[in-house]
Amino acid sequence: MEILVLNGSPKGDLSVTMQYVAFLAKKNPGHTFPIVNIAQRINQLETDPVAFDAVVAQVRKADAVLWAFPVYYMLVHGNFKRFIELVHERGAAPAFGGKYAASLSTSIRFFDHTAHNYINAVADDWGMRYHGRYSAKMSDLLDPAERDRLAAFAAAFLAAAARGLPTARAHQPLVPAGGRYTPGPAAAPVDTGGRKVLLVTDEGPDDANLAAMTARLAAAFTGPVETVNLRDLDIKGGCLGCCRCAWDNTCVYDGSDGFTAFYREKVEPADIVLYAGAVRDRYLSAKWKSYFDRTFFKNHVPTLSGKQFAFLVSGPLAQLANLRQILEAYGEFQHTGFLGIVTDEGDPAHTDALLDRLAADAVAQASQRYLPPPSFLSVAGGKLFRDEIWSRMRFPFVADHKYFKANGLYDFPHRDRADRLRSFLLYWLVHIPAVRKQVYGPQITTHMIAPLKKLVDSL
Ligand SMILES: Cc1cc2nc3c(=O)[nH]c(=O)nc-3n(C[C@H](O)[C@H](O)[C@H](O)COP(=O)(O)O)c2cc1C
Structure with missing residues (x-):
């Protein structure tokens, strides 16, 4: 064959x-x-x-x-x-x-x-x-x-x-979702308090809904919202996978296109970062994909760390669980105050309300410096990066190693001496039958909550 x-x-x-x-x-x-x-x-x-x-x-x-x-x-x-x-x-x-x-x-x-x-x-x-x-x-x-x-x-x-054995189909065909999104009257805009808001979109002439969403969202803030269209960015090509950046985060394209300068000058200083794109097949556009690929010049460093961050998506995201997971994981492993994803799938008034709420939440969370707790998506991914960069990937990823070391990302369990000592003692103690009988008997559940209960009771 x-x-x-x-x-x-x-x-x-x-x-x-x-x-x-x-x-x-x-x-x-x-x-x-x-x-x-x-x-x-x-x-x-x-x-x-x-x-x-x-x-x-x-x-x-x-x-x-x-x-x-x-x-x-x-x-x-x-x-x-x-x-x-x-x-x-x-x-x-x-x-x-x-x-x-x-x-x-x-x-x-x-x-x-x-x-x-x-x-x-x-x-x-x-x-x-x-x-x-x-x-x-x-x-x-x-x-x-x-x-x-x-x-x-x-x-x-x-x-x-x-x-010619049979094969299973895992994904149902996409059904077009939502209709034309026409924004209603604007709500009172939220004061950004001088925070820098950056909105990056890839909308083109056929993306009327996305354009309406980004305009509506930009109008929901009192302060200036810098809107950048990826179509206008000076990007000469996709990531070459050359890993030139692994030494000191300089990209092989530096000097020949404007991508890293844009990222350093616009994205990194922003307090609130909003990415907007339309669904193309089962992801966003290839343009967005190339954008993410090119951010690899910062290797495994979470460059959006501490920023408030959200996606606007035009298209049937509710049918694209895989894309939702990718976007949510991105928000998480970048260590952002991830605000979620607003789509145009509902009726326009609902989309308006979600966009207004997004603007309000972004400012409120930014002023509280709130970052949601990590879930499996970034905890597991973080451990994977940590282990790889500490060991096999320390070369060539020299810049990553320096960053991980300086920022406490090498949080290996063996570094916690108190935990190790406690586990060591309890591990051997439960080998004694009399202790074991007590511990794995009625005591185990009360033991599990004891320190938490003590804390809550003391408040
Ligand atoms: C820009 C870029 C992004 C990458 N993203 C991922 C990723 O998300 N997950 C992963 O496991 N490896 C990732 N990798 C590692 C590559 O998948 C890996 O090095 C692969 O073996 C390269 O294969 P190739 O030589 O055939 O291009 C990435 C590498 C680069 C350069």
Whole structure:
């Protein structure tokens, strides 16, 4: 069989992910694995219809498709996302219909599941027969047990494609949501108290609802709201994945485009940051995706830390649990006072009320310096970053290491001596039968609440 590999890495052949594909090709000499470097060639695919049509013809001819990509900001690279948009825009999705598909990623497994969910949903939308996902950690290939696991996944995929086994559909088609959003009379605007408010949007001529939402929100503050449209930003290209920034947060594009200057001069000094975008397929636009990718010049540093932050989304977010999780996780792991997401799905008066409330909440929370407590999304993600940057990723991520050290982010449990001593003593004490009988008997629940109760009683 011919398994067409759609390569989502901006590094083309020099991609980590492609080493996994090369391994699969060696393991399965009876099949061919031609590779198309989609992310690396996006400019050509966008501007040269012949080149784009040639890729679509390759898809049509293939027996199956392997989406192979690095995870970038909880999704795929912005260029890969743009390819998906081009397929929609140019009506090429039928070429994918009925094809067996699988997705293969490499990453450090930070929100790898949301990237695969996205590709799974796109495959479902295009009528592909999505077999499943394989998320490898970057260095898994060096481990014999991991190689066996990957080989087994590929064997199952090839067998399913050859035998035409049934596949499950995980995502229902999107139903257009909401109607035209026309704002009603403005409420009394809220005083920003001199705080800097930045609103970043990517609205274009077809995004009337989004434009109306951003205008309404900007008018809900008394002070100036600086509104920046991503379409006007000087961004020469997507993140190259070169990791030049890992040493000192300077980007390879510095001096040739305006992205990092914009980020440092507008985003970092703002007190309230609002991002606005319209749903395109199952995410926001590729333009937004490239924006997030390019913020990687700050590596794993939470650059929005302490700011009040929200998203405005035009489109059927209620049907896009995966996108909601990505946006919420972004707000959380950036350590922001995340205010939530306002969409245009309800009736216009309700959207007006939500926008007015968002402005009021942003100022109120900013004056209280309120940041919501973290949940699993950022606690788990934070531990993952902490462990990786402390160990394997300290090189090349030198700037990250310095930041994590200086800001107390290396909060390993073994550093808490009191906790260790307590656990050590109790661990051995409960090996004594008489103590154990007491502790695991009626006492355990009262013991659990004892310090909390003592505190509350003392108030
Ligand atoms: C801009 C950027 C964003 C990234 N985002 C994520 C991420 O969200 N989750 C993750 O686990 N790894 C992330 N990574 C790590 C890559 O997924 C990983 O290095 C991958 O193996 C690179 O594969 P490639 O060489 O095929 O491009 C990111 C890397 C870069 C440069």
